[in-house]
Amino acid sequence: MQIAIVLFDGFTALDAIGPYEVLKRLPSTTLHFVAERRKIIHTSDGLVAMAVTETLADVPRPDVVVMPGGPATRELMSNEALIEWVRRAHESSAWTTSVCTGSLILAKAGVLSGLEATGHWMWLEPLREAGANPSSKRVIVQGKVITSAGVSSGIDMALALAARISGEDVAKAIQLAIEYDPEPPFDCGSPEKAGTEIVELCRRRAAAAKPKVPFDPDRFAREWAEQWNRRDVDAVLSHFASNVRFTSPRAKELMGHATVDGIEELGAYFRKGAPLLGTMRFVVDETIWDAARRTLTIIYDRHRDGGIQRACEIMRFDSQGLVREADALYGA
Incomplete structure (x- = not known):
C-alpha cells in the first residue's frame, strides 16, 4: 500500500508527523512525503524542516492521500497543480484524508462537495464556503473520505484509518506502540469545553501570530x-x-x-x-x-x-x- 503525505511550506508539523507515526507502522506499506518538487519544506514557524521524498508526479495514484493543514493553507488553495493532483489522486485512491485545515484543500479539489466534513474549529465557515457541510466532530468518515479536526486529531484519524485497512487489533497495537493514551491537564480541547474567555484568547493569539519561514x-x-x-x-x-x-x-x-x-x-x-x-x-x-x-x-x-x-x-x-x-x- 502506497501512502502519500503532502508537504508544503507553512504546514503544521503535527498535522503530518502525527499520521506518519501511526501509518508507517502498517504492514506492507510504503510511505512518501510528497510535494511539487524535491526540496526542503519548512513548517509555519520555520523551525522544522522536512525533506520531500517524492514529487507529486512520482506518486500520481497513491492508495492513501493524507493532506495536512497549516497557516499557509489559504495560499495553497490557489495552487492549481496541487489541487489537480489531489483531484486525480482521489479518483483512484482507496482513502483520501485530511488533518486540520487540510480539509480546505480537499474541498477545493471537489472531494468534499456535499459531504459532512471537519477541520480546525476556527476554519469551519471557510469549509462551508468551499462546498462541504462542516461539523465540529473530531473525526468524520464519509465513504472513503476521512477528515479530522485540528492538529492533534490527525493521530485519531490515522488510527481510525489503520483499523479500516488492517483491522482493529493492528490499530490497537499501533496505539499501544506509540503509547497514545492522552490525559491532558486541562479539559478544554474544544471550543465547547474551553468557554468563551479561552476561545477569545485563542482567537487573539492566532490573529497576532505571524507565521514565517525565515530565509537564510x-x-x-x-x-x-x-x-x-x-x-x-x-x-x-x-x-x-x-x-x-x-x-x-x-x-x-x-x-x-x-x-x-x-x-x-x-x-x-x-x-x-x-x-x-x-x-x-x-x-x-x-x-x-x-x-x-x-x-x-x-x-x-x-x-x-x-x-x-x-x-x-x-x-x-x-x-x-x-x-x-x-x-x-x-x-x-
Whole structure:
C-alpha cells in the first residue's frame, strides 16, 4: 500500500508527523512525503524542516492521500497543480484524508462537495464556503473520505484509518506502540469545553501570530552550490518557479537564445550544460540579500583544472519563495 503525505511550506508539523507515526507502522506499506518538487519544506514557524521524498508526479495514484493543514493553507488553495493532483489522486485512491485545515484543500479539489466534513474549529465557515457541510466532530468518515479536526486529531484519524485497512487489533497495537493514551491537564480541547474567555484568547493569539519561514541567504547559496557540485539538476530546479525566466550567455550558446522561459526549458538547458562542467566546482564567496526586492546575488568562483573564473547569479524570488527571474554573469 502506497501512502502519500503532502508537504508544503507553512504546514503544521503535527498535522503530518502525527499520521506518519501511526501509518508507517502498517504492514506492507510504503510511505512518501510528497510535494511539487524535491526540496526542503519548512513548517509555519520555520523551525522544522522536512525533506520531500517524492514529487507529486512520482506518486500520481497513491492508495492513501493524507493532506495536512497549516497557516499557509489559504495560499495553497490557489495552487492549481496541487489541487489537480489531489483531484486525480482521489479518483483512484482507496482513502483520501485530511488533518486540520487540510480539509480546505480537499474541498477545493471537489472531494468534499456535499459531504459532512471537519477541520480546525476556527476554519469551519471557510469549509462551508468551499462546498462541504462542516461539523465540529473530531473525526468524520464519509465513504472513503476521512477528515479530522485540528492538529492533534490527525493521530485519531490515522488510527481510525489503520483499523479500516488492517483491522482493529493492528490499530490497537499501533496505539499501544506509540503509547497514545492522552490525559491532558486541562479539559478544554474544544471550543465547547474551553468557554468563551479561552476561545477569545485563542482567537487573539492566532490573529497576532505571524507565521514565517525565515530565509537564510547564506544557507540557500551553500545548498545551491552543493547541488551543482554533485550535478543534481533536479535539486537545483526545485528552487525555481514554473514560470521562471532565466538569462545567461551560456544559454545562447546551448539553446540558441540567451533567455529561457519556464521550468521545462530551464531543465533542458541545465541538463545540456551540466555534463560540460566536467570537474568544475562552485565555491560561494559572498551573498547579498535585498529583502525589500526579494533579490539574492550569489558571487562565487568556478574552479576547474587549476583555474578560477569569477561569476555571479542574481535571483529574484516570488511570494512562495521560488526564483521567478535569474541572471547569470561570468567573468573572463
